[in-house]
Amino acid sequence: MKIILENICKTFGSVKAVSNLNLEIDDGELISILGPSGCGKSTTLSLIAGLLKPDNGEIYFGDKKVTNIEPEYRGIGMVFQNYALYPHMSVLKNIMFPLKMKKIHKKEANKMAIQMAELTKIEDLLHRKPSELSGGQQQRVAIARALVKKPEILLLDEPLSNLDARLRIEMREEIRRIQQEINITTIFVTHDQEEAMSISDKILLMKDGLYQQYTTPREMYSNPSNKFVARFLGNPPINFIETEIMYNGEVVKLHNSRIILNLSRHLKGKGIKENQVTLGIRPEDFIITNKDEALFSVEVIGIQIMGKEIYIIANIDEGIKVTLVASWDFNIDVGDRLYLDAKNIHIFHRGDVC
Ligand SMILES: Nc1ncnc2c1ncn2[C@@H]1O[C@H](COP(=O)(O)OP(=O)(O)OP(=O)(O)O)[C@@H](O)[C@H]1O
Ligand SMILES: [Mg+2]
Structure with missing residues (x-):
C-alpha cells in the first residue's frame, strides 16, 4: 500500500510537533523516521495510524483519503516500544486477540495465529505467558499480533529500544526479513542512525517537527542536505x-x-x-x-x-x-x-x- 502525506501539520499548544510534512512511501517499502528525541517521530506515526488527527493536510493510503477515517478501519498493524502484550494471556491468545475482536471463528483464528507464529519463529512458545519470554521473544509476539489481521501497513515505534545491543541487531534483521517476506509497507521509528541506515529503503530525517531530508541511506550519507543531516549520520561524526x-x-x-x-x-x-x-x-x-x-x-x-x-x-x-x-x-x-x-x-x- 502506498502512503502519501500532504502538507501535514500538528500542534500541541505552542509546540509545533509536525510542520508542513510532505512524504510519499511506495508500496512494499520500509522507511525509517529518524531524529532526536522530541522531533515529531511518534506524532507522525500516530497521525498515519489515525490515533491523532492533523490540524492541517491530508493523508492517503493508495488513492483513498484516510485523514478522517478511524484507526481500526485503516488496515494498519502497530508495534510500540513496550510491546503492550496482555500478561495474563498465553502467546497464542495474545496473537489471536485482534481476530477475536473482529469476531473471526476460533478455528480460523487459531490457524491464522499459528501462521504468524511460524513467520516470526515463535511457534514453539505458543503456550507460554509473556513473563516467561525474553525481550526479543516478546517483541516477536508483538509483531505477530500486529500482522495477524493481514494489515497493508505496519507501523513500528522504537520497537527495539528495550533490547540489549546484540539482540537489537538480530531483531532489526528479523524485522527486515519478515517485512520482505510479506512485502508490507512499513514505517519504522528510531533515533538510532545505524539502525535506520541498516534496514531502510529510505530514511526521513526530522528536527523540531521539520523535514530535513528524505532519501536512501546511501544518498543521505554521501550527500547530506545540511549540517544537521551530515552530523546526525556517521560515527564518529563528520x-x-x-x-x-x-x-x-x-x-x-x-x-x-x-x-x-x-x-x-x-x-x-x-x-x-x-x-x-x-x-x-x-x-x-x-x-x-x-x-x-x-x-x-x-x-x-x-x-x-x-x-x-x-x-x-x-x-x-x-x-x-x-x-x-x-x-x-x-x-x-x-x-x-x-x-x-x-x-x-x-x-x-x-x-x-x-
Ligand atoms: N499529547 C501531547 N501533548 C502535548 N505535547 C505533545 C504531545 N505529544 C507530543 N508532544 C510534543 O510534541 C513534540 C514531538 O513529540 P513526539 O512524541 O512526536 O517526539 P519523538 O520524536 O517521538 O520523540 P522521542 O524520540 O522522545 O520518542 C515534543 O515536543 C512533545 O513534547
Ligand atoms: Mg517517540
Whole structure:
C-alpha cells in the first residue's frame, strides 16, 4: 500500500510537533523516521495510524483519503516500544486477540495465529505467558499480533529500544526479513542512525517537527542536505571546519587562523559562491599522505583504540580539531605530525544550525 502525506501539520499548544510534512512511501517499502528525541517521530506515526488527527493536510493510503477515517478501519498493524502484550494471556491468545475482536471463528483464528507464529519463529512458545519470554521473544509476539489481521501497513515505534545491543541487531534483521517476506509497507521509528541506515529503503530525517531530508541511506550519507543531516549520520561524526573564502572560490582561510587551504583539486573547478562556508570531512575520508600531496598537516593530540580501528584526534591549529579513523595496526603516538588529504569534502552554509 502506498502512503502519501500532504502538507501535514500538528500542534500541541505552542509546540509545533509536525510542520508542513510532505512524504510519499511506495508500496512494499520500509522507511525509517529518524531524529532526536522530541522531533515529531511518534506524532507522525500516530497521525498515519489515525490515533491523532492533523490540524492541517491530508493523508492517503493508495488513492483513498484516510485523514478522517478511524484507526481500526485503516488496515494498519502497530508495534510500540513496550510491546503492550496482555500478561495474563498465553502467546497464542495474545496473537489471536485482534481476530477475536473482529469476531473471526476460533478455528480460523487459531490457524491464522499459528501462521504468524511460524513467520516470526515463535511457534514453539505458543503456550507460554509473556513473563516467561525474553525481550526479543516478546517483541516477536508483538509483531505477530500486529500482522495477524493481514494489515497493508505496519507501523513500528522504537520497537527495539528495550533490547540489549546484540539482540537489537538480530531483531532489526528479523524485522527486515519478515517485512520482505510479506512485502508490507512499513514505517519504522528510531533515533538510532545505524539502525535506520541498516534496514531502510529510505530514511526521513526530522528536527523540531521539520523535514530535513528524505532519501536512501546511501544518498543521505554521501550527500547530506545540511549540517544537521551530515552530523546526525556517521560515527564518529563528520568534522566541520569553518572557513572564509580568499579568492576565486577555491582557496579558503580557516576561521580564527592563518591557515590557508587550496581546494582546487577537491572542487574540480566548481568554485564556492559564498563568502563563508563550513567544510565537512568524514573521519574515514581523510587520507594520510606525504607533505607534498597534503591538504594540511596536523598534530596528534589523542588516540582512542576501538578494536578494528583507531580514532585519532588531531589539531590543525590552536582550537581547530579533527577526528580521523585509521586501521588498528597504524603505528602512531600523541605528538606525531600527520599530513592529510581528503577523499571527499562537503560544503555547507556556515549559518546552518546543527
Ligand atoms: N499529547 C501531547 N501533548 C502535548 N505535547 C505533545 C504531545 N505529544 C507530543 N508532544 C510534543 O510534541 C513534540 C514531538 O513529540 P513526539 O512524541 O512526536 O517526539 P519523538 O520524536 O517521538 O520523540 P522521542 O524520540 O522522545 O520518542 C515534543 O515536543 C512533545 O513534547
Ligand atoms: Mg517517540
